[in-house]
Amino acid sequence: MGTRLRVVQWATGNIGSRALAAVIEHPGLELAGLWVSNPAKLGCDAGTLCGLPETGIRAVGTLEEVLAIPADCVLYMRQGTDIAELCQLLASGRNVVTTRGDFHHPPRMDPAERQAIEEACAAGGSSIYSTGSSPGFVTEALAIPLLSLSRRLDCLTIDEYGDVSTRNSPELLFEVMGFGQPMAAFDQSRADHVKADFSASLAQLAAGIGLEIDEWRAFGEYSPARADIEIAAGPVQAGTMAAQRVTVDGLHRGTPRLRFRANWFVTTAITDAWQLRESGWRIRVEGDTPLDVGITFPVAPENYAAFTPGLTAHRAVNAVAAVCAAPPGIRTTVDLPQVLARLEA
Template identity: 30%
Template sequence: MGTTYRVIVWGPGEVGGAFARAAHRRPDIELVGAKVFSERKDGADLGDLLGLGPIGVAATTSAEEVLALDADCAIVTPRPDVLGAKLDADVIALLESGKNVISTAAYHNAAMPNWLTASRPPVSRLLEACRTGGTTLHGTGVHPTFMVERVAMTMARGVSGVSHVRCVEAVDFAAAAGSMWGGLRRIGFGSDPADLGAGKPLALFGDLYYGDLTGNVAHHLFGASMDEVRVVHDLRGIPAAERFETRSGFVVEPGQAAALHLTHKGYLGDHCFFTNEECWYLGAANAFRGDDLPYPDREGHSPIDYTIEITGDPSILRTRLTFDPNPGASGTDRTNPVTAASVRAILDALPAVCAAGPGVLIDDPTPHYVHDDRVRL
């Protein structure tokens, strides 16, 4: 028999819940606990919370109960508004209790400083916790991680002398819940475009993901230390031409921001080596997928796509990846494609994280080689 991983889900919401449903279908994963943050969920069966029916795993609001469980790994997927010192404290406690941690909310680049660094424990504290518990910490997801650290960095190996990497994510938020990330209006939708800018919460929040991502590109391509990397961000709003209402009832009036364009640019000295763009919009009529893209807009409408462009020597490499919902999909839960990709990243990382020695684990885009076991004597 192969290895079975005993796993805790810390925050079974959109991503954590999708992971738990996928894990429940896997014979090599045993769900043993769930940390919830709502009193009404305390004591409920995790399977009932996820629409699976009872599975014999009780959810709890008690961190102490979760820390006392015997588990190989905790999958940490909290709300974005808890990022910072509180999340660090929870993760440190999990690591010190002997549980490896995989998070989709943070730790994509634990060494990268940002505006929140001064209020958080030093990164050495995370490493100390790993050594105390004999555990490993890993941050993963679809973006950061899959799109740039894997896809773009693999593409970059096809050219020499890479001078710039551009990644553009375009997502239709029309089907998103009105309360997502504290509310669509809090993100910036429905605002006066003139009121948006680099100081707004979304732009600052983006540093915790896309600033980390920028540091990873500098590390992978140039071997740069994180204190050499300068990140500049901005946020602009693109007005709606006509009134638009989402499925959740959120309304944007003409002239209010129906699309958001969040940019993070990475510099080494005066050289801009990386640009990440988030283009989030409400509905096909307000679709904005970025300025000066190398591909014409596609026919029809896809709710999620990515454009990646590598500028190097002797050529420029470009690709476009599109997530189109598959109406014939046979999965047991209709998961958002980005959520599903994040779950896939967690599942892929689980064996490596559990097998690694104490420390912080990152994706390695360099080539790996194995013997061809199809060839036998």
């Protein structure tokens, strides 16, 4: 780590802005460039866009401008994944760390897209890695050492809890997510969307530990409020939807062996016995070395929106050094060395 690695930040949404600030402040990284999609941000100083002093690095808006910047790595955090764009970055010799979930388990990728990415990595001597907090940290980086204590695994269950009662976003909660609406059948397409990302991450874990999975299944459920409540976004009446969860199961011979369950709720006072907890994760290992691990976030509600982007952004920033040192190709948490955070002395 004697030489600072040059990094281009690609996009400045909630996650990208936090990653940008982390790169600027990181002792082992140097901000080399910044790509933005919003025309209003073009030419703006990178520091200004993330609440830090000016850096002298101005935002650009084209791939060609990024390719003209000497860099070791691109932190790719745009909306959507552009395979052709990534292939040009990788073929130019720039490694990529992304919070897009497309590369958690290469065998599950579209064969043509995987081949194109692998060929670009070979041409540029570069590598690409998908990571984040969930999927990523909780489904891979945390699960791997927990399972290192076991010799027989009956089932790994990861529960993710999201209490959104303090979020003052009526359109998101009531119209998009459906809280406070009459009970109805769960939209299976939403469950399938969650399955796409999380089954890929868990499939990487299964392959790494030699666990055979025959089928991936996902389903969603709603639960109503037991009483009228008032949340930051407005009222939720008794009998209307107050909690929802999506379960992704990896099965072997019909029995769940790996399970991820996303629980979103505005109150724990619901009709069904879902054992909801405060926001965070619960990881249970059932087997010859049973474990029950809980993680919560001791953050005041008013600071929550400012805190959560770091959960995803910081792991990606911390992974840059390991990815730059890795052999060319699509890299995974299973084959990379442990990601270490290099902090200020």
